[in-house]
Amino acid sequence: MTTSGNGERRCWVVGSINQDIVVFAERLPRRGETVSGSSSLMFPGGKGANQAVAMARLGARVAMIGRVGRDAFGSGMVSFLENEGVDVGGVRVLEDAGTGVALVTVDASSENTIVVVPGANASWAEGVSGFNPAAGDFVLCQMEIPDDVVAQVFREARGRGAATVFNPSPFSDKARDLVGHADVLIVNAVEAGDILGRELDFGDGAGIGASPGAIEAAGALGRLGPGVLVLTLGARGVVVFSEGSETHVAGVPVAAVDTTGAGDCFTGAFIAAMAGGAGPVEAAHFAVRASALSVTRRGAAASFPRLAEVRAFARR
Numbered sequence: 366m367t368t369s370g371n372g373e374r375r376c377w378v379v380g381s382i383n384q385d386i387v388v389f390a391e392r393l394p395r396r397g398e399t400v401s402g403s404s405s406l407m408f409p410g411g412k413g414a415n416q417a418v419a420m421a422r423l424g425a426r427v428a429m430i431g432r433v434g435r436d437a438f439g440s441g442m443v444s445f446l447e448n449e450g451v452d453v454g455g456v457r458v459l460e461d462a463g464t465g466v467a468l469v470t471v472d473a474s475s476e477n478t479i480v481v482v483p484g485a486n487a488s489w490a491e492g493v494s495g496f497n498p499a500a501g502d503f504v505l506c507q508m509e510i511p512d513d514v515v516a517q518v519f520r521e522a523r524g525r526g527a528a529t530v531f532n533p534s535p536f537s538d539k540a541r542d543l544v545g546h547a548d549v550l551i552v553n554a555v556e557a558g559d560i561l562g563r564e565l566d567f568g569d570g571a572g573i574g575a576s577p578g579a580i581e582a583a584g585a586l587g588r589l590g591p592g593v594l595v596l597t598l599g600a601r602g603v604v605v606f607s608e609g610s611e612t613h614v615a616g617v618p619v620a621a622v623d624t625t626g627a628g629d630c631f632t633g634a635f636i637a638a639m640a641g642g643a644g645p646v647e648a649a650h651f652a653v654r655a656s657a658l659s660v661t662r663r664g665a666a667a668s669f670p671r672l673a674e675v676r677a678f679a680r681r
């Protein structure tokens with residue numbers, strides 16, 4: 366598998382930066398219930414920052430455009446991104462807002478719930494600065510920053526000949542209008558149903574095969590405009606729709622301990638591979654392996670693998 370390493374096609378993330386506060390418990394509490402947890406940890410997070418780190422760890426040249434507050438969480442996140450090799454010249458430190466915080470609960474089956482308080486991620490009144498993509502670059506956005514910022518970034522990116530990558534997470538109705546701006550669309554099953562406006566039947570989730578419903582949904586989403594569509598199916602892998610045909614890339618069975626950020630790891634790894642010259646199906650094989658490795662460790666960005674580890678895993 367090739368990934369960029371040479372930095373020819375730069376990757377830009379315009380997105381969120383959060384401090385994750387994570388608690389681990391046997392099971393998630395029900396409404397109104399208190400449960401005992403086993404441990405609590407602080408991790409770097411935010412869908413934007415996570416995707417930037419996934420790409421940087423896999424050899425891509427990455428710039429992050431985002432917002433943090435002037436507080437300990439913000440300075441910690443900026444240092445973390447810098448240490449990971451992400452260009453943080455486009456990260457602004459705001460005086461009047463706190464760094465975004467995500468409260469994550471992870472249960473014994475590795476699933477999670479997340480509450481995000483956006484803080485500085487919501488403050489873009491002074492516009493996007495430090496954003497200077499060239500033709501052929503990739504520009505990634507998610508939905509943890511205002512939708513009008515995403516629309517502006519995608520328009521500017523396309524105007525400069527860069528490829529736009531949209532991961533509409535967490536989904537809101539505004540995301541539907543942004544799909545038409547995306548050259549690459551990466552969605553999970555829930556987001557796919559929300560975009561298509563209908564219930565999707567992907568079978569019972571057993572095994573690692575994609576159901577006929579998932580293949581059909583990938584085709585329907587692909588026809589909305591993106592040149593490349595990836596429908597992620599968790600442990601069952603992904604369906605890639607490109608050049609008029611759908612390809613299922615199977616999941617890789619692993620012992621999962623924490624699935625937080627697995628989708629971010631997939632998205633970052635997929636684009637890192639494409640920036641290095643891989644086609645969509647080859648990139649999906651690579652990214653499925655990267656995200657499988659990420660769920661075997663705790664945390665979001667902190668759990669993401671480096672290039673040598675993914676290569677070694679792919680050879681097994």
Ligand code: RIB
Nearest residue numbers: 383410411412467626665
């Ligand atoms: O996708 C996982 C991320 O969602 C977490 O890191 C958390 O910060 C939230 O943004």
